[in-house]
Amino acid sequence: MSDTHAESVAFVRETALPPTAPPMAASGPVLWARTNLFATWPNAILSIAAAYVIYLILAxxxxxMLNGVWTADSLRxxxxxxxxxxxxxxxxxTERWNQLLFGFNYPSELYWRPTLAFVLLFVAAAPxxxxxxxxxxxxxxGLYPFLAYWLIWGGTIFIPLVALIGVIVGYAVYDRLVKRNFxxxxxxxIAAAAVVWWIGGALIEQFAFGAPMMEEIASRNLGGFMLNMMLGVTCVSLSLPIGVALALGRQSSLPVVKxxxxxxxxxxxxxxxxxxxxVANVMLAYFFPPGSGVDLFLRVxxxxxxxxxxxxxxVIRGGLAALPKGQYEAADSLGLDYAQSMRLIILPQALKISIPGIVNIAVGLxxxxxLVSVISLFDIVGMIRGPILASTDWAGxxxxLFMFAGGMFFIVCYGISQYSQWLERRLATDHR
Structure with a gap:
């Protein structure tokens, strides 16, 4: 091929040009602002107004806050x-942190016990x-509730052991009857477990099995944010299975149960x-056997x-109603009994649909x-309104104080909300 002909052939690049950065208006913060804040004129006006309100609040x-004092010993x-x-x-x-977290009667040398129970809560909840x-x-x-009870309240080890035995007996009765009706x-x-707890408690009180292995703390000495956490975790954990049972019982074919x-x-x-x-503070004790002395915390x-x-x-009944009838028919076609169909097919789908409602109730609860502060249980709000503000050092x-309490509640509630959103994405609740 002649040199003249070679010069007339178009040049073909053998390597790609290095990529160049996109324009500023097509990526990064500018694109995000244009898409989310200034996409339309109404959005732009609202964004500017919101930014101005935020500026006024921060100003x-x-x-x-930045000029705050952390080292004084009183308001004066x-x-x-x-x-x-x-x-x-x-x-x-800084002066009353221990009362805000643990109450004013819980012994300071025993703070390690509720702190350890709080740390172990994450280990128990993880699986x-x-x-x-x-x-x-x-x-x-399964063992954590009984261990946490012993750590926080102390006393003899036989009390949580009797409670554990009651749970085992109750589960055995449940497993025997659940095939008939959930x-x-x-x-x-629950009734079988309650009978075991009542008999076991009477035996412990009658024969005084063993001396307390840890210093016993009365429920009246519990307080602060620790009390809010204990009530929240305990009540949410117990109300979920009871709520499932009530929802299924409302749809039961047994007229008495329904x-x-x-x-x-x-x-x-x-x-x-x-x-x-x-009612828990005044009347509920009358429903228990005379002399049983049911603790106020338990009644609450x-x-x-x-x-x-x-x-x-x-909420769960709504999730059950949202399932098509074909799901129940599919369970019957597989030859599953009532308990198996509910455990393997119906409830997993109904609970997925019900996640937002359940989380909303858990946060509200x-x-x-x-509210327990109105019946003389000194949670974090009760501590603020009572002993702390009543003292002459911090009156006013x-x-x-309320910003601290609000921040503590926000951290927990925000964590619950974020976990629920992660769980919805993980379980593909939208059935994509």
């Missing part, structure tokens, strides 16, 4: 340090919340929670659990635990 609060000491300038008195948090973990960890999950087996199991569940759900949902708490747990279970039952400090 008023940031100097007050904060004012002396501030010397007429505006600033927060965060010293109340339930994240189902990819080994199933063997569920053994510790609600019948569930409530029969009537009991309907009356219970409608009555509880028609009564305010604060009324039930007053029973009432809050009943309240939450009634609402969860309706956790915040409603502050409001914003700092």
């Amino acid at each position: 008023a609060t940031l100097p007050w 000491g904060c004012r002396e340090v501030l010397d007429g300038t505006s600033g927060a008195c965060f010293s109340v948090l 339930v919340l994240f189902f990819d973990l080994p199933r063997k960890l569920l053994i510790f999950t 609600a019948l087996g569930f409530f029969s199991g 009537m009991i569940c309907v009356v219970f759900i409608e009555f509880i949902r028609g009564v305010p929670l604060i009324t039930l708490l007053f 747990v029973i009432m809050i659990t009943m309240f939450s279970a009634a609402y969860i039952a309706e 956790f915040k409603d635990t502050t 400090v409001y914003w700092e």
